[in-house]
Amino acid sequence: MFPEQLNVPLGKWVNQFVDWLVINYGAAFEAFADSLLTVLVALEQVLRGTPWWVVLIAIAAITWHASKNWKLVVGLVVAMFIIGTLGLWDKAMQTLALMIVATSLSVLIGIPVGIAMAMSNRLRAVMLPILDTMQTMPSFVYLIPALMLFGLGKVPAILATVIYAAPPVMRLTDLGIRLVDQEVLEASRSFGASRKQILFGVQLPLALPNIMAGINQTTMMSISMVVIASMIGARGLGEQVLMGIQRLDVGAGMEAGIAIVLLAVVFDRIGQAYGKRSQRNPNAEDA
Amino acid sequence: MSYIEIRNIFKIFGPDPKSALELAKGGADKDEILSKTGHTVGLHDVSLSIEQGETFVVMGLSGSGKSTLIRHLNRLIDPTAGSISFGGEDILAMDIPALNAFRRKRLGMVFQRFGLLPHRNVMDNVAYGLEIQGTARKDREAAASKWIERVGLAGYETKFPDQLSGGMQQRVGLARALATDPEVLLMDEAFSALDPLIRSDMQDELMKLQAELHKTIVFITHDLDEALKIGDRIAILKDGKLVQVGRPEEIVLKPANDYVQAFTHDVNRSRVLRAKSIMAPISETDSAATTRDLPTIQANALLRDILPIALANGTAMTVLDTNDTPIGTLSPQQIVDALNG
Numbered sequence: 001m002f003p004e005q006l007n008v009p010l011g012k013w014v015n016q017f018v019d020w021l022v023i024n025y026g027a028a029f030e031a032f033a034d035s036l037l038t039v040l041v042a043l044e045q046v047l048r049g050t051p052w053w054v055v056l057i058a059i060a061a062i063t064w065h066a067s068k069n070w071k072l073v074v075g076l077v078v079a080m081f082i083i084g085t086l087g088l089w090d091k092a093m094q095t096l097a098l099m100i101v102a103t104s105l106s107v108l109i110g111i112p113v114g115i116a117m118a119m120s121n122r123l124r125a126v127m128l129p130i131l132d133t134m135q136t137m138p139s140f141v142y143l144i145p146a147l148m149l150f151g152l153g154k155v156p157a158i159l160a161t162v163i164y165a166a167p168p169v170m171r172l173t174d175l176g177i178r179l180v181d182q183e184v185l186e187a188s189r190s191f192g193a194s195r196k197q198i199l200f201g202v203q204l205p206l207a208l209p210n211i212m213a214g215i216n217q218t219t220m221m222s223i224s225m226v227v228i229a230s231m232i233g234a235r236g237l238g239e240q241v242l243m244g245i246q247r248l249d250v251g252a253g254m255e256a257g258i259a260i261v262l263l264a265v266v267f268d269r270i271g272q273a274y275g276k277r278s279q280r281n282p283n284a285e286d287a
Numbered sequence: 288m289s290y291i292e293i294r295n296i297f298k299i300f301g302p303d304p305k306s307a308l309e310l311a312k313g314g315a316d317k318d319e320i321l322s323k324t325g326h327t328v329g330l331h332d333v334s335l336s337i338e339q340g341e342t343f344v345v346m347g348l349s350g351s352g353k354s355t356l357i358r359h360l361n362r363l364i365d366p367t368a369g370s371i372s373f374g375g376e377d378i379l380a381m382d383i384p385a386l387n388a389f390r391r392k393r394l395g396m397v398f399q400r401f402g403l404l405p406h407r408n409v410m411d412n413v414a415y416g417l418e419i420q421g422t423a424r425k426d427r428e429a430a431a432s433k434w435i436e437r438v439g440l441a442g443y444e445t446k447f448p449d450q451l452s453g454g455m456q457q458r459v460g461l462a463r464a465l466a467t468d469p470e471v472l473l474m475d476e477a478f479s480a481l482d483p484l485i486r487s488d489m490q491d492e493l494m495k496l497q498a499e500l501h502k503t504i505v506f507i508t509h510d511l512d513e514a515l516k517i518g519d520r521i522a523i524l525k526d527g528k529l530v531q532v533g534r535p536e537e538i539v540l541k542p543a544n545d546y547v548q549a550f551t552h553d554v555n556r557s558r559v560l561r562a563k564s565i566m567a568p569i570s571e572t573d574s575a576a577t578t579r580d581l582p583t584i585q586a587n588a589l590l591r592d593i594l595p596i597a598l599a600n601g602t603a604m605t606v607l608d609t610n611d612t613p614i615g616t617l618s619p620q621q622i623v624d625a626l627n628g
Contacts, residue, residue: 187402190361191416191467192390205406 018148033155036101040154044097052089056080059266066273076269079262088237088259095226095236095263098154102161102222107215110166114173114214115199124174131167139164139225143232157229164225168217176210177203208278216271223264237263288375289336290503291360291471296333296369298355298527301326304367312368317526329355330366331527339470342497342504344518346511352527353507357475360505361394362386373471391420395464399476401456403448409435409459410444416467427466434462438492454485461493465500474506478513490517511550515539515559523547536564539628556626557591565590565625566606566615581605586614590622597622 022029047055056077063073083092117124142163146156180203188202204211230238237256244253299307299320307326310319317328330352337343347353358364359371362378371378373393381389395416396402403412410428411418413435417427435444438458448456457477464472474493478486494517497504508514514521515535523530523538523546531543539559542548563586583605584593596604603618 181402181405183398183400183402184404186358186363187396187398188404188415189363190390190394190396190473191419192387192392192394193419194387197419202404 014145018145022149029149033150036155036158037153040097040101040158043100044094047093047097048090052084055093063270063273066270066277069273072269072273076266079266083259083262086255086259088240088256091235091237091240091256092259092263095223095238095260098158098161098226098229098234098236099219099222099263099267102158102165102226103215103219105158105162106166106218106222107169109162110169110214110218111173111211113166114170114211115177115204117170117174118177118203127170131170134163135167139228140231143229147232152233154234156232157226157234160229160232161222161225165218165222168221169211169214172210172214172217173207176207176214179210180206209275212271212275212278216268216275219267219271220264223260223267227260290339290374291335291337291505292370292372293333293335293337293356293359294370296330296356296359296366296371298329298352298359298364299326299367300329308367328527329364330359333369333524333527333529335522335529335532337503337505339503340501341519342506342517344506344508344514344521345524346508346514346521347524348509350526351524353509353524354475355527356524357473357505357507360471360473361390361396391416391467393470394473395467395469395471396473397457397460397464397475397477399479401448401453401460401480403456403459403463405448408445408447409440409451412448412459413462413466415463420467430466431462434466435459437465437496438462452485453481454489457481457489458492461489461496465496469502471503471505474504476507476509479508479510486513493517511554512558515554523550535559536561540564552628556628557594558589560590560625562586562588562590562593562606562617563608563615565621566617567621568615569613581616583607583611583613584617585609590625593617593622 059080060073060077063069063076067073083089113127117127139160142160143156146160146163150156150159184202184206185198188198193201226234226236227238227241230236230242237260240256241253241260244250244256297308297311299311301307301324303324304326307320307324307328310323311328311331315323317331320326320328333352333356335343345353345356355364359366362381365379373389378386378389404415407415410431413431414422414427417430422430432444435441438461440455440458440462443451443455448459451459457480460477478489481489490513493504506514506517515538518535520532520534521538522532523543525546531538531547533541536559538547539551539554539556542551562584566586581602581604582596582600584596584607586606586608593604597617597619601619603616605613606615606617608614
């Protein structure tokens with residue numbers, strides 16, 4: 001037996017810290033949660049209120065814009081149509097709303113953090129282990145503090161999702177900026193470009209393919225986390241899977257599983273098409 | 288005082304350059320400092336004076352510090368010790384905004400691997416320096432068009448760098464550097480990545496441009512032939528130290544040491560040596576007697592242009608200065624001796 005005197009009460013400390021946060025900053029968390037919820041509810045209402053065929057047309061238009069490939073457009077529209085035929089359209093729209101909010105938040109936080117990491121080796125040295133931890137920790141673990149700070153519902157689901165899904169976009173923004181050709185940077189500096197001119201005129205445009213890959217990964221991870229987050233009250237497809245598990249209803253679980261996969265495929269293909277497009281010259285003849 | 292003054296520059300790479308600096312100032316060489324402190328000496332007590340309007344070539348092999356040196360002139364690299372001034376102005380004292388203004392207005396740089404912005408077309412690449420300065424789109428595109436045409440790329444304005452050959456890309460690089468009308472053009476191995484024929488074309492092009500523009504050009508190369516062809520003066524660097532500075536003929540005729548001698552060994556002397564540097568001078572009193580009836584050549588003529596005249600006549604020749612006054616004679620034997628070194 002390991003001597004009990006050497007036990008470190010880490011769990012207790014974390015509980016004390018979370019209690020302290022809730023007691024001292026409860027009002028701030030609530031205000032933040034409220035505003036996030038307002039955005040989410042509005043988006044959910046729009047998606048659920050829009051006729052299904054309008055959503056299909058929108059998906060088709062986005063896919064066409066991203067890929068200019070008719071086969072892909074047809075494939076993705078069929079995938080979305082199948083979700084409808086499984087009777088899961090409404091649930092899918094709920095998941096989609098959660099996912100869009102979580103992904104946008106991840107990208108909004110992730111890109112500036114990634115830029116800061118690329119600018120400062122010290123920050124990068126601090127952030128990399130944190131990002132490793134965020135990604136390797138079992139995703140269920142995030143549910144607990146989110147739950148304690150915000151209670152059951154959609155907001156903690158989104159926050160847990162953001163923690164889980166933001167690392168890839170941070171990493172790839174950092175990587176993309178660091179991979180920019182040194183000679184191009186030197187050229188830019190030699191013409192007297194300021195740091196801002198270099199960042200927006202050279203580094204970000206050239207890092208774009210990597211950043212797009214990061215956004216794509218973040219989107220995929222947020223789909224998977226949104227499903228897990230149904231355990232703390234997120235609605236949508238995950239809820240259906242959870243119900244399948246609880247009632248041992250294999251069929252219902254399978255249907256929801258297929259719908260999740262289809263949704264993931266749709267967003268992966270769109271994300272990849274945009275990623276590919278960002279690697280090409282916008283005016284190149286083969287575009 | 289010269290236009291660009293570089294005084295006692297040391298550049299030491301490593302975690303604590305100041306400690307190694309003392310050793311370097313005490314006379315320790317590159318290898319010794321590396322083994323004692325783990326620091327790499329980039330430049331060792333380099334002082335140069337570059338005149339306005341001259342083409343100054345810095346020649347050295349890889350690791351000689353030549354690329355480090357040129358990056359000191361626009362402070363892409365800051366020295367460990369020493370001073371650098373342009374027209375009497377100390378550039379090391381400039382803060383970031385002043386430095387950026389200095390780079391924008393007075394310097395243009397051309398890079399070995401071109402350094403073009405791959406996401407911008409030719410027009411936007413050439414206009415980049417003006418865009419950084421905040422010039423209006425119409426004005427900067429007008430200026431860029433002029434330079435694109437000047438370097439022979441008219442019609443390629445909307446192409447992207449990866450659609451152009453190496454030689455064309457470097458023409459874009461040259462046009463980009465010239466578009467801001469800088470006083471000084473820094474060229475870091477600008478033609479080294481090009482194949483030999485294109486390289487020779489670009490050298491000719493640069494010399495043609497320079498004959499009109501009279502910029503101050505600092506040109507880095509590892510190729511002595513290139514240095515001798517385009518340089519008004521040449522500095523030779525080895526292991527971060529200056530070995531010799533001089534006009535091309537001086538480098539070839541009076542190499543400072545065995546290192547320079549080894550370089551000049553394979554040089555085609557007929558393209559470097561001029562009549563006045565190898566002739567036998569004559570005094571004014573006997574000029575009338577000795578020079579009568581001999582074929583004449585100009586003092587500045589290159590040996591390769593004199594050779595056909597020498598072969599056709601088989602006699603000694605009279606060397607004339609720019610006023611057509613005889614200043615020396617050149618015999619076939621002297622030509623043979625000069626060519627053999």
